[in-house]
Amino acid sequence: MKKLLQIVLVSSLSFLCFSCYYDEIPEHILNPSEIPTDPTDPNYVEIELSSSIQPIFTANCIGCHNENRDPDLREGNSYNALIPDYVISEDADVSKLITVVSSGHGGLSIEEIGLLKAWINQGAKNN
Numbered sequence: 001m002k003k004l005l006q007i008v009l010v011s012s013l014s015f016l017c018f019s020c021y022y023d024e025i026p027e028h029i030l031n032p033s034e035i036p037t038d039p040t041d042p043n044y045v046e047i048e049l050s051s052s053i054q055p056i057f058t059a060n061c062i063g064c065h066n067e068n069r070d071p072d073l074r075e076g077n078s079y080n081a082l083i084p085d086y087v088i089s090e091d092a093d094v095s096k097l098i099t100v101v102s103s104g105h106g107g108l109s110i111e112e113i114g115l116l117k118a119w120i121n122q123g124a125k126n127n
């Protein structure tokens with residue numbers, strides 16, 4: 001009985017986490033590593049700095065990355081702080097932002113890193 005309770009608790013907790021998280025991802029694409037980067041792809045959805053990327057920085061990074069530490073990832077500063085030193089437009093794999101967070105720095109999930117990569121590979125727009 002105790003075990004059953006644990007299972008119910010754990011699964012409802014993880015459901016809760018996922019349901020909040022996926023609110024921010026375009027509905028028809030649940031796996032950010034599959035977000036198309038080619039605008040002619042029928043499933044193309046533009047990942048916006050303002051609505052999808054900045055909230056990740058605001059929630060996970062700006063406690064340290066503010067006026068006291070580069071890159072300054074606060075809203076309104078992040079774009080100019082990242083480009084061109086930390087983000088190479090259309091090349092997420094060589095962008096320092098991605099190599100740093102992929103090492104576990106900042107504690108981002110695979111999904112969040114996927115969104116950062118998609119934004120970069122879509123041209124890292126100030127959108």
Ligand code: HEC
Binds near residue numbers: 056097106107
């Ligand atoms: C607890 C404080 C803290 C948090 C939270 C944090 N960082 Fe950092 N970050 C640092 C420190 C300190 C350094 C420099 C030393 C190092 O490399 O670990 C750094 C270095 C970096 C660098 C390399 C800077 C350079 O000039 O080489 C990047 C890029 C970076 N952080 C991005 C992020 C991102 C993106 C997040 C959020 C997902 C984040 N950090 C969260 C403290 C933090």
